[in-house]
Amino acid sequence: MYNAKILLIDDEKSILQMLEMVLRKEGFNHIYTAGTAQEALRLLNKYGADIVLLDVMLPDQTGFELCPKIRELSDAHLIYITARTSDLDVLTGFATGGDDYVTKPFNPLEVAARIKARLRRGIVPTIARRVETPILYDFGHFTVNEEAGEVLVEDEPVSCPAQVYQLLLYLCKHPNIVFSKSQLYEAVWGIDGVGDDSTVMVHVRKIRERIETDPSEPKYLVTVRGLGYKLMKEKNT
Template identity: 65%
Template sequence: MENNTNILIVDDEKAIVSMLELMLKKEGFQHIYKAYTGTEALQILQAHQIEIIILDVMLPDGSGFDFCPKIRDMSNAYILFLTAKVSDLDVLTGFATGGDDYVTKPFNPLEVAARIKAYLRRNNTAASSILERPNYYDFGRFIVDEQAGTLTVDGKPIPCPTQVYLLLVYFCKRPNIVFSKSDLLEAVWGFDHYVDDNTVSVHIRRIRERIEKDPSNPVYLQTVRGLGYKLVKG
């Protein structure tokens, strides 16, 4: 069955790009864009609405980590890093710069397809949930309109990547309840063997950067020492 999702593959190794394109088309994804440099990727993003980006870390004109914030300025697409770097610092750097997930090289292309399909399932489920149960969460300084899929802070719309938004919505639905990192991984990501609890820490920070006046001294999204996190609503 054909899938209309627009996917951008960014990698300077043409063999990898061709392999991923072939695999994705076999899996039903027919709208594939290709870039071999970060600069080409930015040009494609300016011209097309891209929902998923497969982004190599090592590019001829810079690091994927360097290009990711530029991509985030233009798009809230789901970003899946391809990386030969596997240290905790590299993984955290990927999330901190705006990535949503990563696969380490060498990789099975079917794993990439599985990650993409898992993301689309979660995203479609969230969209269906929004349509079925429209909710509006007003925390004073910030408002989350789940039906519109928006975050407003001090009256201004704030861009929010998909996984960050889904995590924030999860908290909004359950104010003043403490959740452990493992609770959040299972509930929001749904496949905790693909990510570790550092993922939660990075995404918590990204939420705080959007909703808190001082992200280092949060008022709303608080850490409960030894237990986890809670979103406070008075």
């Protein structure tokens, strides 16, 4: 059984019913459903949420418009579930604050697996850190404090969405090692990353926007052509 609160937002009642049925069978009992953006915000204000599943096409406004409003109220892991499949739509989903992007038609069991993976990665590391000395990853120009969940660039704090931070933290823990997009997706998002290249690419770009002096000419998070990405660290830093 899971204590996580899940908010499902979709104007198709059949989708809501299917997801709720599958998630309850998978052990989730705190599930709320909304068919409009207005109802979603009301439920979020009243109950909160740990996971939000959000459709793009809603009757009163788009999911892309709603997502920033959700982000003002909650740090919940947000997964877009939509029939919008173009590269522009996927990039817009991440740019507006989404953590993951699933296209319709979809397997509801896969959605449940993504939620479970996110919960494992969001809870277990926090418990483990309680008994450890605070860990600091110092790359000179920027620093990541794992205990505080904080990123500093030139000693100034930089805001970092949860999933962007998790990817950066994973790379900090494995400097100078090349990872493929699928390896990074599986390590950070928790399930087989085949076909999720865009997710990693968008989050890599967001990391570069935060830690690089010139994101278009990265010095730290570099691309290894044909292989993937590597976070560079000099031995004396």
